[in-house]
Amino acid sequence: MPDKQPLAANSTIGILGGGQLARMLSLAAAPLGYKTCIYCPEDNGPALDVSHSNIVGAYDDEAKLKAFAATVDVITYEFENIPAATIAYLDGLVKVHPNLKSLQTSQDRLVEKDYLNKVGTQTAPYANVASAQDLDVAIIQLGLPAILKTRTMGYDGKGQVMIKTSADVAEAYKLIENNVYGDCILEGFIDFDLEISVIIARDIAGNVAIFEPSENDHKNHILDVSTIPANVAPFIKEQAAALATDIIKGLDYVGTMGVELFVSSTADNPLIVNEIAPRVHNSGHWTQDACYISQFEQHIRAITNMPLGSTLRHSNVVMKNLIGDDVMQAADYAKQPNAHIHLYGKLDIKPGRKMGHINLLYPLGQLNEQK
Incomplete structure (x- = not known):
């Protein structure tokens, strides 16, 4: 090329x-x-x-x-x-694209957090945990509540244990003992008001295009609903975009990336980066119908050296994931004139499995508050 x-x-x-x-x-x-x-x-x-x-x-x-x-x-x-x-x-x-460095950084939660702190973003406090003894020491350092996660391979709540009190430590020991992928990481608890994410793209020449943040609600550790616009102040949106830009440039990344953040009114910094995803992201599915260019087209443009497209939004939107049996509601959503249906064609319906999503569009300035 x-x-x-x-x-x-x-x-x-x-x-x-x-x-x-x-x-x-x-x-x-x-x-x-x-x-x-x-x-x-x-x-x-x-x-x-x-x-x-x-x-x-x-x-x-x-x-x-x-x-x-x-x-x-x-x-x-x-x-x-x-x-x-x-x-x-x-x-x-x-x-x-994206490059090997980006993949390796995001695959390991410890490496990822080290990188995020290196480029000047704030994360939850954390410690590597290779043994039960390491966990005991880390709990003393970070306090409770905290979350123990496998450093690699976990997603959508898999491979993690919430430790609220000392009574939960035994379950955490089991995760350490049964983790076939190596070490774990203990992350300190963040007192946050809400979760947002930024979808950002960077092309081969280094140009960046950023979609505005979505406000995300999870159910059983899986994204349930994304609402746009997010209920955050303009300076939060600007700061989130700036952080995402520092992250993507530092990796010399090409393609679309998802950056998940906590918004906190009690922390020293109002924005704490949770994690990054070196790919198109579930919380960016709203762009398919509410923007002139979707996150998916933006990724294709970036990796093929086409000019990046506009990230402007022409509608307000609520994105609803269809998890497991939720997919049976697709026909009901089809009765709503503002519903755009995206089914994934998966043959087997399983609990916790993402089967599709719905984008519910509203005119700018209007948004049905019922999710």
Whole structure:
């Protein structure tokens, strides 16, 4: 790909992972003239229904990875648990965005928090925990309540234990003992008012485009509802954008990133960064229908060296995730004239599984407060 020229139309974008994010990236790539090739271990992923081609293979199968690289012009990924060795191998064959540094930083909560503090953002206090004795020491240092998490592989509440009192320590010991991925991390409790996230994109030339923050509500550790505009002061929005910019530039990141933050009226700093996601993000799904350019198209633009698009919002919006049996409500939502339905095509309905989402649009200045 020439440094100053966009990837040519009819080129193929390789996507590692076959889930709903890869599905929506594929749908965003097509109107821009790009094909997608999905590489994933499963033969029934949602993205396979809408991609131009696919290769089913393990992430450590170098023969299939080499074949994959030979069919694509640039590579990206839909989730951060792709093995780092896979990205390192592929990047020697075809350019991969986001880069290996970004993936490795976000895969390990300790490395991530070290990085976030290095670039000047505030995080929850934290300590590495490799043993039960380490946990005892960390609890003395950080106090309770606190949250013990695996350093790697956890998401949507998996791989973590809330320690409210000493009675919860036994359960935390079990997490340490049964964690096959290595060490854990203890994070001090943050007294926050609400959670927001910023979706930010950076292109190959270093230009940045930022969507305004969404206000996020979770249920059972899984995102339930995102509301835009967020109920925060303008200076909070500006500060959140500035923090996200420092984070993405420090990684020399190319693509769309999600930055999750706590808003606190009691902390020394009103914004505490929770975590980053080196990919398009669930809390950015509202951009599909409420903005001129979605987070998915923005990612495709960034990795193909196209100009970044506008992040302006033309509507207020409530994004509602359809988790498990919630997907059965899709037909009822279809009766609402302001509802935009996005189903992921997953065959099996399971508790806690993201099956789709609904974007409910409202004119600027109006928003139904009932979520």
